[in-house]
Amino acid sequence: MRDGVSQSQDISAADFARASQLIHRLAGLHIPDSPKNRNLLKLRLTKLTRKRGFENLSAYIEVLLANPFVEAPDFVAALTTGVTSFFREPNHFTWLRRRGKTLLQQGRCVSLWSAACSTGQEAYSMAMTLADLDLAKTFHIFASDVDRHALDHAKAGIYSTSSLVNLGPSERAIFKKYSDPVDPEYIRMQEDLRRRTEFRTVNLHDESSWPEATFDVIFCRNVLIYFRSAEAVAILLALTQRLNLGGHLVLGHVEAGLPEFIGLRGIGHAIFQKTSDVRPHPLPKATARQRA
Ligand SMILES: C[S@@+](CC[C@H](N)C(=O)[O-])C[C@H]1O[C@@H](n2cnc3c(N)ncnc32)[C@H](O)[C@@H]1O
Secondary structure, X not given: OOOOOOOOOOOOHHHHHHHHHHHHHHHOOOOOOOHHHHHHHHHHHHHHHHHOOOOOHHHHHHHHHHOHHHHHXXXXXXXXXXXXXXXXXXXXXXHHHHHHHHHHHOOOOEEEEEOXXXXXXXXXXXXXXXXXXXXXXXXXXXXXXXXXXXXXXXXHOEEEHHHHOOOOHHHHHHHHHHEEEEEOOEEEEOHHHHHOEEEEEOOOOOHHHOOOOOEEEEEEOOOHHHOOHHHHHHHHHHHHHOEEEEEEEEEOHHHOOXXXXXXXXXXXXXXXXXXXXXXXXXXXXXXXXXXX
16 A cells, blocks of 8 residues: 555554455555555544444444454555556557557457456546547447545546646547536546447456456456565466467556466556467455345
8 A cells, every 4th residue: 555644553463354354355455564554444444433432443343244244345445556547658559559550440349358347537537539540430338446435436436627627638639529517527428439348247356256358459457566476476367267368368567567477468567469379377265245
């Protein structure tokens, strides 16, 4: 966990351990014990504790552990980091423009997966990039996250105009074409783009929640850094099985160092191509109660 927070720490060691074990079980996230993480957990869970009307953090954690199925969505939303932006890591979209052209020119439906899409900016950036090629619009974006609240935002497709201020001129021009003003402070992605982008809850830590389909391109960026490396590699292998032969997996730049493994060839900028089939490597299954 990377947010900058002050160093006060009055979450007990026992409560920290219980909460960090639970988030690992529910979503696979690894939150090592450190003063910074204790403080971060305390800040985020204190908000939730107040919202849910509990007297203190320990009381909330008791109820959480007794009813993980009921409480999990809010707990998972509170402890995941959803930082994202439109056209984040822009060279991935420059590459997608080139690759998308080749794929769309093959005349079949191109399928893409944004595998930890947060509030949807990544998925809509993919959709705008492909739509803007002005070829037949035969593509479908499957976009997913473990955080249901983030997905509600993504489905609505409404964003503050302040989230566009850091875009370059070409991205702004694309935006003008594919979004409509709601009022001076908000825009909404156009209906055609929203129709091509399907948002669903998928837990990368629980393969039984994954889509059955295979994809031409999978973006799985800036999420595996929160997993232990052995678990991250197991997820990468399982993602690779969801790629069509010749398909591409795009990781966050900070994740490019994750080991290159059988069947994947790095082509630069944390982009990997599947050049042969990989061995099956099932992930541990979470139970229905554990699922967020
Ligand atoms: C930092 S955001 C990255 C968003 C986007 N991919 C990007 O690069 O801008 C990390 C996202 O991963 C999601 N996440 C965390 N654990 C997950 C899990 N087990 N399964 C699916 N998504 C998860 C979080 O909810 C959050 O929205």
